[in-house]
Structure formats: structure tokens, C-alpha cells
Amino acid sequence: MSIWLRNRQTGEQIAAQLELHVSKEQIAETECEWTGYRSSVPVETLSAIPESNDWNWLAKYEASLQGLTQFLGIRLEGKLQGMLQLDLVPRASRTNRYSVDHVLYVEYLETAPWNQKAYMDRHARFGGVGLELILGAIEMSVAHGCHGSLGLHSLPGALGFYLSLRFKDYGPDSSEEGLHYLELSPSDAVILKKESAK
Amino acid sequence: MKNSNIPLSRYEQMLRAEEECDSITAGRRAKFYSPAFRAAMEALKPVHKTEAEPLREPLVSK
Numbered sequence: 001m002s003i004w005l006r007n008r009q010t011g012e013q014i015a016a017q018l019e020l021h022v023s024k025e026q027i028a029e030t031e032c033e034w035t036g037y038r039s040s041v042p043v044e045t046l047s048a049i050p051e052s053n054d055w056n057w058l059a060k061y062e063a064s065l066q067g068l069t070q071f072l073g074i075r076l077e078g079k080l081q082g083m084l085q086l087d088l089v090p091r092a093s094r095t096n097r098y099s100v101d102h103v104l105y106v107e108y109l110e111t112a113p114w115n116q117k118a119y120m121d122r123h124a125r126f127g128g129v130g131l132e133l134i135l136g137a138i139e140m141s142v143a144h145g146c147h148g149s150l151g152l153h154s155l156p157g158a159l160g161f162y163l164s165l166r167f168k169d170y171g172p173d174s175s176e177e178g179l180h181y182l183e184l185s186p187s188d189a190v191i192l193k194k195e196s197a198k
Numbered sequence: 199m200k201n202s203n204i205p206l207s208r209y210e211q212m213l214r215a216e217e218e219c220d221s222i223t224a225g226r227r228a229k230f231y232s233p234a235f236r237a238a239m240e241a242l243k244p245v246h247k248t249e250a251e252p253l254r255e256p257l258v259s260k
Contacts, residue, residue, distance in 0.1 A: 117219065129216075160218065161212075
């Protein structure tokens with residue numbers, strides 16, 4: 001599926017591909033590329049240790065329940081620019097606790113290190129990766145009967161991003177080390193899709 | 199010259215929010231933070247020194 005990213009240096013829109021089924025081999029290759037890139041940046045040059053610095057996507061794949069989890073990715077210039085792990089088993093929504101609404105839960109989302117401010121400061125390469133991954137997850141949510149609704153726990157550095165995408169903040173979740181739980185309602189998912197149309 | 203008073207479109211706002219975040223991440227951090235990373239984070243926390251426990255009399259067995 002064709003999508004658009006933004007070249008942050010030139011401001012140009014660039015066509016990229018949203019892949020709804022990233023394979024184990026692709027994840028292993030990407031893990032090597034991302035880990036190699038992270039280790040090439042001296043830690044002393046980082047203003048803070050990125051929150052996903054020690055994530056291992058291959059380990060996430062190995063630990064996931066096959067068939068009940070899906071990995072989405074965005075490919076540009078032959079590399080994955082971001083990945084998202086989606087739990088395909090609908091969960092009860094917190095938006096309306098008296099209804100039977102369900103959400104698909106985003107287990108993990110990360111942009112490639114060269115697209116992150118923490119590594120690149122003002123030289124991060126491509127923008128819109130996180131947004132397009134969330135839009136892909138919305139499509140999956142629709143396909144699984146959840147009407148575009150999503151739930152996730154945001155790491156602290158990304159909270160502002162999800163709020164800008166109309167996710168509602170349900171506050172710290174003590175069962176997840178105090179990470180904020182956020183949800184995107186079906187109506188806000190529709191609005192987000194319209195707002196993202198370029 | 200760009201007019202900075204022109205309001206950004208919602209799309210531009212979302213891209214700006216993405217750019218401003220240190221990293222675009224979601225996930226339960228407990229699972230895949232390595233022991234080395236946790237140790238580094240612990241080292242950044244302020245240290246609260248505790249008083250040393252008083253020495254006990256050595257146990258002498260006869």
C-alpha cells in the first residue's frame with residue numbers, strides 16, 4: 001500500500017510502502033540495521049538515552065503469539081523506517097466501560113533510529129512514519145471489527161505525539177510501570193484519517 | 199519570507215509533534231529493557247545513603 005513520508009531536510013513528500021505483514025526474516029534484517037546504527041552513535045553525544053534504545057524486535061517477534069500478532073512496517077529506500085506490533089485479539093475499550101466496544105492493542109511502535117530526534121537532533125530523515133503506522137493499525141482495527149479503535153501504552157517521550165493524533169489519555173497505569181494508557185475512539189479514528197489525507 | 203502567523207494544518211501539526219518527540223515509541227517497557235539499560239537508569243537516580251549497620255559481636259563457637 002502506497003503512503004507518503006516527509007523528507008525533513010527538503011520538505012518533499014516521498015512515496016513509501018506500508019507493509020501489513022513484516023516477516024521474521026525482514027525483522028531480523030531490520031534489527032541488525034537498527035542495532036548497527038544505534039551502536040554507531042556515541043552514547044556521549046546523546047542528550048538522553050532513547051527510551052527504545054535496547055529494544056530488540058527479533059526478540060519481540062520470538063515472544064509473540066504467532067497468528068494473534070501482526071507486524072506492520074514502512075519501507076523506503078529498501079529499509080524499514082518504522083515498525084509496529086499489533087495484538088489482533090480485541091480488548092475491552094476503556095472509553096466506555098459500560099459498552100461492549102473493543103480496541104486493537106498496539107504492543108510496540110518504533111521509528112528507525114535515523115528518524116528519531118534523540119539520535120539525529122535536527123537531522124532526522126523522514127517524518128510521518130509514526131502517523132502512517134498508526135493509520136495502518138486503524139485499517140487493521142476496522143478489518144477486525146473494532147471500527148478503527150486502538151489502545152496503547154505510550155513511553156513518556158512520545159506522549160505528546162499520541163495526544164496530537166487525538167488519542168485520549170487515561171493516565172498512568174500501575175500495572176505497566178506507570179506508563180500512560182491511551183485510546184483512540186472510532187469517531188476520532190475517522191477524523192484522524194481525514195486530517196491525514198494529503 | 200514565511201509568515202509564521204499562518205496556522206499549521208492538522209497534518210503539519212501532527213508531523214511537528216512527531217518531530218518534537220524524542221522518539222516515537224509505544225510499548226510496555228518492562229519486558230524488553232535489558233539489565234544493562236536498567237542498571238544505567240538506576241545509576242542516574244539520586245543515591246540515598248543509609249547509615250552503616252553497627253558491627254555485631256563476632257559469634258564465637260567453642
